[in-house]
Amino acid sequence: MSSETDATPSSSINVDSIRAVAKKDFQDSIRSWMFWGLSLFFFTLLVTVTGVISYFGEDLAAQAERTSILVFFVSEITRLIIPLIALILGWKSIAGERESGSIKVLLSLPHSRKDVLLGKLLGRSAVLSVSLIVGFVLAAVVVAGILGTFDVADYVGLLAMSIIYGIAYTSIAVSLSSVTRSTTVAGGAMVGVFVMFYVVWNTLSTVFNELAQREFLFFDTVSYTAEIQGQEIQAERLPDWTYLILNLDPGEAYGRVLTLATDVELIELQVDLTEQMFGGELPIFLQDWFSFLILLFWIVVPVAIALYRFDRVDL
Incomplete structure (x- = not known):
């Protein structure tokens, strides 16, 4: 006689099983060229940007200023690079094994299907995270040597937020991989995700501005006064709800959430200009803590949907 609480192997979740799948996936990946290639890439990226800043930034008086510029430029580069790496890492994670x-x-x-999905997500997230950590830690010695010193807190803050940003895209990639039958279809899905966020989403601002100029429904502009270099200027912005939509992009959320863990002047300047657009105070949906929740959303929701779908697909 079976109990209502009995769980079938295909639908139950076992922490030890998830850990075993994640461990094997990570060990297989860490022995491949991908892990060491990623670590070398992040190391080279940081050292190259630091070298350029040091060479062209001799007029910067404070070393902390150089660190600020380093964090700013690296964040702009990783905003594009990390999604590409995460999508490639997650591409074949499950679709490859199904094929x-x-x-x-x-x-x-x-192992249940849920165990496999969560284990693969943890394993691939660990590969990306450890690659970032190894690259950043090894580069720290060179960065300190080139700059003389640097702000460790900002450096670590950038690393921490980059890891969370990377996990968000890894979750999207592994989730899509779990519901596709072949690596070809999964690859197409990864390209689709990248195009959606870096082509379609980035053009939304232009589209919204064009609709506002044409006074389209719900696109009434809002006038505001901004102070730039001591001069007041009159300008117009889009309605509030458009900025909420734009901030749902993981890359946009990543750029805003950096103020939680870093104290970078160039990023703070962008925040200040945005505050002036809204009368001196950012609305809730543009604040750094809300942007952090958006990144968590992109981690949790895709895998939650995938857990439901993967448990029902025909393998």
Whole structure:
């Protein structure tokens, strides 16, 4: 006689099983060229940007200023690069095993489908995170040598937020990989995600401004006074709700959330200009803590949907 609380292997979640899948996935990845290539890439990125700043920034009086510029420029680069890396890491995570048939071997072990999905997500997230940490830590010695000194808090803050940003895209990638039958379809889905956020979403601001100029429905502009270099100027901005939509982009949220963990003057300047657009105080949906919640949303929601769908697909 079965109990209502009995869970089938395909639908239950076992922490030890998730850990086992994640450990094997991470170990397989760390022995590949991908892990060391990523670590070397992040190391080279930081050292190159630092070298350029040091060479062209001799007129910067304070070393902290150089760190501020380093964090700003690296964040602008990682905003584009990390999604590409995360999407590539997650591309074949499950679709590849479904295509080869090895997913059935994996599921013949005491792992449920949910265990496999969550384990793959943790494993791929760990690969990206450790690659970032290794690259940043190794580069710290060179960065300190080139700059003489640097602000460790801002440096670590950038690393922490970059990891969370990377996990958000890894969650999207692994989730899509779990609901596609082949690596070709999964690859197309990854391209679609990148195009959506870096082509379509980035053009929304232009589209919104064009609609506002044409006085389209719900696109009434708002006038405001801004002070730039001691001079007051009159300007117009889009209605509030458009900025909420724009900030739902993980990259936009990442740029705003950096103020939670860093104290970078160039980023603070952008925040100040945005505050002036809204009368001196940012609305809730543009504040850094809300942007952090948006990143968490992109981690939790895709995998929650995938957990439901992957449990029901025909392997």
